[in-house]
Amino acid sequence: MQVRYVNIKDIESISRLYKIAFDRSYLSVHYSIELLNKYFELLIHHNKYCYVAEFEGRTTGFLIGGFKTHEAVNEFLDKHRKKVFFYALLSPRILLTRLSKLLCSLLKKSPVSKESLRLFIIAVHPDFMNKGLGKQLVLRFEDDIKNDGFNSYGLFVRADNLNALEFYNKRGFICEFKSYNQYSYIKYIQN
C-alpha cells in the first residue's frame, strides 16, 4: 500500500471513491461525478495536505487537509449553487436537516473551532477498511504538518458517524465542542 501526494489525474477516482465510502445521508454523495470532480478540484487546488492511497494501481483511500477547506467549499457553492440546490431538492430529508441546522445557527451562534488547520475528509474504500489504511493516511498528514511546524489540527465529525468517532477516539483526538449534530475534534501531535 502506497500513500502519496494527490495529483490532478486522481480527481475522478477520488470522486468515485467518495460516493462508495460515504453513505447517502451526505448531500454531496448525490452529486454527479462531474460535479464532485469540480468540488475536489477546488479542495485540492486550495489545500496543501492532500493524499491518495494506492494498491496495485487502484485508489483505495484519500485524505484532504489544509488551511483553506472552508474557502474551497464556499467557492464551490458560489460557482455551483443552482446545481447543489437541485440535488438538495431531490433529497428532501437532507434538505430538511440542512434547514433545521440553518435555523439552529440563526437562533444560537455556532462556536468556531480554534484550529484553522483542518483534516477535511478522509475515506477508505470499504474493501480496504479496518486494515490500517486510515491510520496510515492520518500519520502521513501528521508527519507533513509536523515538518511544517504545526502541532495541532481540527476536524468536524458527525455525531451519527460512529465508525469515524471510534477511529478518531483511538487516534487520540479530543472533543473541542459539540454543535448541532457534529463534534469538533482537535488532535495535539506529540513529537
Ligand SMILES: CC(C)(COP(=O)(O)OP(=O)(O)OC[C@H]1O[C@@H](n2cnc3c(N)ncnc32)[C@H](O)[C@@H]1OP(=O)(O)O)[C@@H](O)C(=O)NCCC(=O)NCCS
Ligand atoms: C473512518 C475510516 C477512514 C477509517 O479507516 P480504516 O482504514 O478503516 O481505519 P484503520 O484500519 O486505519 O483503523 C485504525 C484504528 O481504528 C480502529 N477502527 C477503524 N474503524 C473502526 C470501527 N468501525 N470500529 C471500531 N474501531 C475502528 C481500528 O481497529 C484501528 O485500531 P488500532 O489502531 O488500535 O489497530 C473509514 O472507516 C472510512 O473511510 N469511513 C467512511 C468515510 C468516513 O466516515 N470518513 C470520516 C469522516 S470525514
